[in-house]
Amino acid sequence: MKRQIALGVCLLVTALSIGSVLFSQGFPDWGRRKAADYYITEGMAETNAPSILGAIVWDFRAFDTLGEEIVLFTAAVGVFTVMVFGISEKGKKREKIGR
């Protein structure tokens, strides 16, 4: 019984998402956007780089890239902790089980 309910919910969500994209008329017309136009027209003059995406990622929005690198660093430190120290129960002392 539960499997059929789960399958029905999955099919309903799939049909809703595919249907809402197929039978729509596209995005509305938003007009001129200030930030995107500034990036496209002034991007190469400010940073001397022909690749606008490189200029946006490292110059105009550098803090977001820094946040992503910090997430990658956290993932590496997390893998190190689990592999070397192990997952301990409550109250026990932790010691190295790796190297």
Place this chain on the structure above:
Amino acid sequence: MDLITRTSSRIVALVILFFGIYIILHGHLSPGGSFPGGVIIASALALTAVVFGIKKAEMFIGERTAHIVEGLVALALCIMVIFEFFIRKMLLPLGTQFQLFSAWEILTLNIVGGVMVSMALILIIYLMIRG
């Protein structure tokens, strides 16, 4: 591993390594940047670790080296991005346009970010194979 895999992996790993360095260095001219370049360099080292064993792969970049370099480069990247305003005033007027060594700010940040990504992934792969 048999003879064909070992012989071809010697050449293919070097080609993949140079391709990764190319993608990092041309981040300001063509699509790429630090993320794909770092991942490709890490997968070149993963190829030698799978084919030849970990002891041969640790002759290039060992595990303690990757650990220490990753920590230092993360700190250096934080400092370079927080003080980016002053670095930009210093570095920007150098170099002609459309050449390989222009846009020094984006080039420096790409190299530092590429080293960081590749060292993090190399550390993860070593820990998973050995631990």
Place this chain on the structure above:
Amino acid sequence: MIYYILLIVLVLFAYLAVRSRDLLFSVIFLSVTSLSTALLFFLLQAPDIAMTEAAVNAGIVTLIYIIAIKKTRRLEE
């Protein structure tokens, strides 16, 4: 036309990856899924993301999953 073919391949292999019994097969089906996604990104004129998705998903994620499967069972009951 090419969009429909790639989308059908994507959904079909994702379904097969969930329902297959052998875990090594599902890892390979996931890598085919990511290859199709990378081609879709390239056809929608975003070459940066296509390169990153192909390198990350079909290179590193497949390798890490295979190392994880090697330490546990291969056949799922």
